[in-house]
Amino acid sequence: MAGVQSGRATIRFGVFEADFRAGELRKRGVKIKLQEQPLQILQMLLQHPGEVVARDELRQKIWPADTFVDFEQGLYNAVKRLRDALKDSAEKPRFIETLSRHGYRFIGTIDEGVRKIQSLAVLPLDNLSRDPEQEYFAEGLTEALITTLAKIGELRVVSRNSVMQYKGVHKPVNEIARQLEVDAVVEGSVLRVGRRVRITAQLIEAANDRHLWAESYERDLRDVLALQSEVVQAIARQIRVKLSPVDQARLGIVHAVDAEAYQAYLRGRYHWNRRPVEFKEAIQCFKEAIAKDSTYVAAYAGLADCFSGLNVWGIVPASEGSAKAKALAQKALEMDDSSSEAHVSLAFAAMYHYDFLTAER
Numbered sequence: 001m002a003g004v005q006s007g008r009a010t011i012r013f014g015v016f017e018a019d020f021r022a023g024e025l026r027k028r029g030v031k032i033k034l035q036e037q038p039l040q041i042l043q044m045l046l047q048h049p050g051e052v053v054a055r056d057e058l059r060q061k062i063w064p065a066d067t068f069v070d071f072e073q074g075l076y077n078a079v080k081r082l083r084d085a086l087k088d089s090a091e092k093p094r095f096i097e098t099l100s101r102h103g104y105r106f107i108g109t110i111d112e113g114v115r116k117i118q119s120l121a122v123l124p125l126d127n128l129s130r131d132p133e134q135e136y137f138a139e140g141l142t143e144a145l146i147t148t149l150a151k152i153g154e155l156r157v158v159s160r161n162s163v164m165q166y167k168g169v170h171k172p173v174n175e176i177a178r179q180l181e182v183d184a185v186v187e188g189s190v191l192r193v194g195r196r197v198r199i200t201a202q203l204i205e206a207a208n209d210r211h212l213w214a215e216s217y218e219r220d221l222r223d224v225l226a227l228q229s230e231v232v233q234a235i236a237r238q239i240r241v242k243l244s245p246v247d248q249a250r251l252g253i254v255h256a257v258d259a260e261a262y263q264a265y266l267r268g269r270y271h272w273n274r275r276p277v278e279f280k281e282a283i284q285c286f287k288e289a290i291a292k293d294s295t296y297v298a299a300y301a302g303l304a305d306c307f308s309g310l311n312v313w314g315i316v317p318a319s320e321g322s323a324k325a326k327a328l329a330q331k332a333l334e335m336d337d338s339s340s341e342a343h344v345s346l347a348f349a350a351m352y353h354y355d356f357l358t359a360e361r
Helices: 036-047 055-062 071-086 132-149 160-166 173-180 221-238 245-252 259-272 279-292 297-312 322-335 340-352 356-360
Strands: 010-013 016-019 024-027 030-032 052-054 096-099 103-106 119-122 184-193 196-205 210-220
Touching (some): 036 055, 052 055, 055 071, 119 132, 119 160, 132 160, 132 221, 259 279, 297 322, 322 340
Antiparallel strands (some): 016 024, 096 103, 196 210
């Protein structure tokens, strides 16, 4: 007798994944439209793979006595919709077998070998607008997703500098994953039109090039930080990484942000990543972001990094560079002590100001 699968919230078979906690059926990571009753039938069949699930069991579970419907017709329609979703047939079944006058049986192979994903890389998001002036936005959101995912303690996330070498490079995902030594890869695209932003992301398991999850999100720019957190939490659910209370708190802290301030901040990070040549442009953008939103903690951290960088590159002395950076980072932490960006900026500034006690905190 086959083992009962009732303890599993997510079950994979073939190119399909049934997520009963979310109430979804996905094919190669993409959600398939399926009504509640067909999904309930699938759940009962998957809970007892290889066993006959009697028609009476289905009736009691899905069509209780106080439900006034034609059971025979309802069951026929629900199974037909399920087979349509699975591209299955009653004549030559691959998943759902009919046993005349008795019930149904799941005859597919359930994937038992789900690896725990402990490391991943976020590849540069594709700029769907094809406008070179929007490259800063796609690059900035890539870095933002990396930073947010890195807040998960159990997960190793490859740095921005390591993944940006793959921008515009067309290589098989499993080859990139092997080079970066990760279990999975996140790839996707971004499109900004006016004040709206749409992110499409997909999670791919490197070992077998299997699509585990895919989704599109569209939000107002003001809610882009909440969007980033939503994407990261969806990825965390798919890779089954356990979020500690600290992780949950970090991901749960999101604020609305001024759209123009956010774009200025992303431009600042874009120029910062091209230091030392574009220090001036980065500083100007971070100052613009702060002028638009005087409580924008990340912008203060970005500006602090710039002043630290000016000192590191020998452009200004420590008294002008790292001292200013330290003050800016401390101001950011006064506004939000939970900001990882501000803590890193303070450590960076303090180290080059020879304040090693502060840098070690």
